[in-house]
Amino acid sequence: MPLSVLERVAAETLDWGGTGMSVMEISHRSKEVAAMCSETQELIKSLLGLGEEWEVLFCQGGASLQFAMLPLNFAGPGGVCDYVDTGVWSTKAFQEAQICGAAPHMAASSESDDFTHIPDKFDFSPKPKYVYLCTNNTVRGTRWATFPQDAPGPLVGDFSSEFMARKHDLSKFGLAFAGAQKNVGPAGLTIVLIRKAFAETARKGLPRMLDYRVYLEHGSMYNTPPVQAIYVSNLIFKWLRDEIGGLAKMEELNEAKAKLLYGYIDQTGGFYRGTAQVGSRSPMNVTFRLAKGELEKPFLEEAKKEGLSGLGGHRSVGGVRASLYNALDIQAVETLISYMSAFMAKNG
Amino acid sequence: MPLSVLERVAAETLDWGGTGMSVMEISHRSKEVAAMCSETQELIKSLLGLGEEWEVLFCQGGASLQFAMLPLNFAGPGGVCDYVDTGVWSTKAFQEAQICGAAPHMAASSESDDFTHIPDKFDFSPKPKYVYLCTNNTVRGTRWATFPQDAPGPLVGDFSSEFMARKHDLSKFGLAFAGAQKNVGPAGLTIVLIRKAFAETARKGLPRMLDYRVYLEHGSMYNTPPVQAIYVSNLIFKWLRDEIGGLAKMEELNEAKAKLLYGYIDQTGGFYRGTAQVGSRSPMNVTFRLAKGELEKPFLEEAKKEGLSGLGGHRSVGGVRASLYNALDIQAVETLISYMSAFMAKNG
Numbered sequence: 244m245p246l247s248v249l250e251r252v253a254a255e256t257l258d259w260g261g262t263g264m265s266v267m268e269i270s271h272r273s274k275e276v277a278a279m280c281s282e283t284q285e286l287i288k289s290l291l292g293l294g295e296e297w298e299v300l301f302c303q304g305g306a307s308l309q310f311a312m313l314p315l316n317f318a319g320p321g322g323v324c325d326y327v328d329t330g331v332w333s334t335k336a337f338q339e340a341q342i343c344g345a346a347p348h349m350a351a352s353s354e355s356d357d358f359t360h361i362p363d364k365f366d367f368s369p370k371p372k373y374v375y376l377c378t379n380n381t382v383r384g385t386r387w388a389t390f391p392q393d394a395p396g397p398l399v400g401d402f403s404s405e406f407m408a409r410k411h412d413l414s415k416f417g418l419a420f421a422g423a424q425k426n427v428g429p430a431g432l433t434i435v436l437i438r439k440a441f442a443e444t445a446r447k448g449l450p451r452m453l454d455y456r457v458y459l460e461h462g463s464m465y466n467t468p469p470v471q472a473i474y475v476s477n478l479i480f481k482w483l484r485d486e487i488g489g490l491a492k493m494e495e496l497n498e499a500k501a502k503l504l505y506g507y508i509d510q511t512g513g514f515y516r517g518t519a520q521v522g523s524r525s526p527m528n529v530t531f532r533l534a535k536g537e538l539e540k541p542f543l544e545e546a547k548k549e550g551l552s553g554l555g556g557h558r559s560v561g562g563v564r565a566s567l568y569n570a571l572d573i574q575a576v577e578t579l580i581s582y583m584s585a586f587m588a589k590n591g
Numbered sequence: 592m593p594l595s596v597l598e599r600v601a602a603e604t605l606d607w608g609g610t611g612m613s614v615m616e617i618s619h620r621s622k623e624v625a626a627m628c629s630e631t632q633e634l635i636k637s638l639l640g641l642g643e644e645w646e647v648l649f650c651q652g653g654a655s656l657q658f659a660m661l662p663l664n665f666a667g668p669g670g671v672c673d674y675v676d677t678g679v680w681s682t683k684a685f686q687e688a689q690i691c692g693a694a695p696h697m698a699a700s701s702e703s704d705d706f707t708h709i710p711d712k713f714d715f716s717p718k719p720k721y722v723y724l725c726t727n728n729t730v731r732g733t734r735w736a737t738f739p740q741d742a743p744g745p746l747v748g749d750f751s752s753e754f755m756a757r758k759h760d761l762s763k764f765g766l767a768f769a770g771a772q773k774n775v776g777p778a779g780l781t782i783v784l785i786r787k788a789f790a791e792t793a794r795k796g797l798p799r800m801l802d803y804r805v806y807l808e809h810g811s812m813y814n815t816p817p818v819q820a821i822y823v824s825n826l827i828f829k830w831l832r833d834e835i836g837g838l839a840k841m842e843e844l845n846e847a848k849a850k851l852l853y854g855y856i857d858q859t860g861g862f863y864r865g866t867a868q869v870g871s872r873s874p875m876n877v878t879f880r881l882a883k884g885e886l887e888k889p890f891l892e893e894a895k896k897e898g899l900s901g902l903g904g905h906r907s908v909g910g911v912r913a914s915l916y917n918a919l920d921i922q923a924v925e926t927l928i929s930y931m932s933a934f935m936a937k938n939g
Contacts, residue, residue: 244613244615244616246605249605249615250604250605252604252615253602253604253605254601256597256598256600256601256604257598257601265592265597267592267597267600267777267823270901271778303651303653303656303779304651304652304656304800304814305651305814305815306814307799307800307814308652308798310798310799310800311798311800311801315798339798339799342796342797342799343798422815424815429817429818429819430619430816430817430818430819431779431780431816431817431818431819432779448690450656450659450663450690450691451655451658451687451690452652452655452656452658452659453659466652466653466770467770467772467778468778468779469651469777469779469817469820470778470779471778471819472779
């Protein structure tokens, strides 16, 4: 997280906004919390350039609960919904639709290519309730550069790992959700963007905490929302707006970081090798391997000693992964490249 | 929240436990977070004196999601489960069981007495999957002093508003849950105590975030838990253990606060009048009315000017409510009584 945000969180811990209370103590029915939550929703809409046809909901349970809420609300028993599989997170979403009794159809998958790219050919159902995709895949280091424009149903998607990291083209989306813990704030908050007209198509009579309408009708205050997480997100969004200069600028910075690192990797003559196909590369999660596999362990261990931690690939695939989320600046990428150069010089 | 806890949260915001990171940033898969979560579970078990037959789960979605998870896991379609209605929260839990397709049976209700007491006569089903109750009722200011010992199924209950405020007799319970935001920590964390043998009776094939088994099997880390809220709760539990001296002592302090306030109310000759019947009075939420109803508005307004805020009764019932949660000390009750005396002297 940005240092300026953390410093403000620390400074306001005992007295938030002149209330004399912590934001963790004050009632979610207070006018101060209500105003802060509304402001956060407006910040999100304004940063993303969303119009009146969209609503912002604050949910809990992470992306995993969204995996269930989507089919429960929009497919129902036997309801056909299309999925595109780009690796672990979309696989889980598909399985959850099965568990929920819907009839999910796999419209495309890059599994046979070890998920090294985003599919570009689709076998859509004639009239799916929605078409699901995961926009950025943290495990495989791939992302959708653009979204399908001719899908036969509204797109819905998991934006968790690149939410607010670039301008999002939501023109074909009915719903977009994001767990807050990557680019936005502390774990425990899930931000859901929902198009009002799409919400109208939701089924009725669901358990209330699983019913998008309940969140809509109560302004996400049917019960106590995760106030502290919303508050931190609010500060992050203001940092994005005021210190970064908005999403276009954020995207530019993120692209520059990714270009620097991929550019370096591509000119090491294969010593380092990116795992994602070039057109599907994620600017958020740069995944790569060392040609000499036996060097990966010492690469990670020595990196940690140099203060470069968290570089191990996801436990399901191994290798190396550099996550370049919003709060990471380009100097950190330069430091990483220096380390990679020195390591190659020693072991190349 | 206790000042010492808030001060520590503030001090550790930029560097938690020497990690150089905020607890809001560090991976939930890190050994530091795993250790902190385990320690929190152990603190809960130790404070409550729970044995190996119990597990502690970290859920999200508040009590409202528990209202659905209980019937989904333990009743199922048409499954008979008994409820005792003591006002708004248990009413909602009953309705949620209906929404979830179970066959909830109202075994007792004090609705005809305007929920001024806890029922003591029960019309239990022969073999309910569970018997549900809400142990402390924030709206009506009532609480269960003791729990039914002869219910025909395991008790399950909502402890949200008195969790860790007294020694809890869980001998007849299969499951107890509590939203963290009253006595424990920030909103966004729901603590679930579940007896392993009861968990074994849960239905299978539920959406994963609604399946208690998934939390059990993954140590509440199937997905990212609300780490920051768990961290604050951890500090609160240590405050309870080290600064207060444990739950027996906490109960003693809470009873003293309540006795002081009820004692004062009872000797005002009816100027102030407690709404709950004496045997059902809650030490957490002292609800009362002014005999002259027209004085309630000025009572609340002048109180606010004196810095005594949050005294309005729940919006569904009106009146006055003093919430005496753990972190409130007896001096605050004395201050309230001084104000009440002065107000009565002026208006009596």
